Amino acid sequence: MSDSNVIVGATMAIGGLAPAIAIGLIVSKALEAIGRNPEAAAKVQTVMILGVAFAEAIAIYSLVVALILKFV
């Protein structure tokens, strides 16, 4: 195992940490909103999926960097 593999793993680990917290916060707030107002579930869901997609994109950036480090 070389150093570069450790760096690839660290990129993914650190890069996955923040989006994981972000997605957790987004979904927990959306669930609270749906619980308080179940009729608005469809609208809340759309916005939630958008927010999750934005947060997830950060993890995907670090994934792309990790893949490039690993395979290029």
Add this chain to the structure above:
Amino acid sequence: MALNISISAEPIFNLGQFEFTNSMLVSLLVTLGLSILAISFSQYLKSGRKSSFFMFIQTIIESFYEFVQSIAPQQANRFFPLIASIFLFVMLASWAGLLPGVETIGLMKNIDGVKEFVPFFRGGTADLNITLGLAIFAVISIQVYGYKTLGMKYFKKFFDFSNPINFFVGFLELISEFARIMSFAFRLFGNIFAGEVLLAVIAFLIPIFASLPFMGLEIFVGFIQALVFATLTLVFINIAATSHH
């Protein structure tokens, strides 16, 4: 036998200077399939026959139309064709990468003296060039819809000389349009390519049965990413085509 993963699409043949890659072949086949489906569907609508297959397609299109209507109630008719085309193309091009034979059937080729495996097919959206093309197309159509609705007033958002703060905000808006291209392209490419790497690694570790649940996951991811791409385009178009102030 080593794990064979290539981050870029491999050329399968050359047209003069132009390299025709395996991802382009799959995207072309998906486009062809969608076009044939659209033409035969419109003929089915005119003929008035009953067919369970076309009824199924009609159900999908109608439920997607309702979804578009829930986000852009007034202008759903204007935006629906573009958004639905993006959605269907991205979804089918991602799913094409999961078909048996894709990324597994190919030839051994000599590239710069090294023997490399070159598959004939590769998932359409598992290539950064194609997702980047889609992203540029989506962002340009956002500007076009904004211009068609608001006229020259639309560009005042980017070039506002009324005071220094507005000028700086407009500059940031201009940068965010370019950031959108990057985030559209990398989100789709990253998700689909990561899925293919995951499937390859699992199939490498446990050759039979173990990849089945991950196949289900990848079908879901392909659908969600197509939905996210289409929804984001729709939301941005809707914002651009609504006058502010």
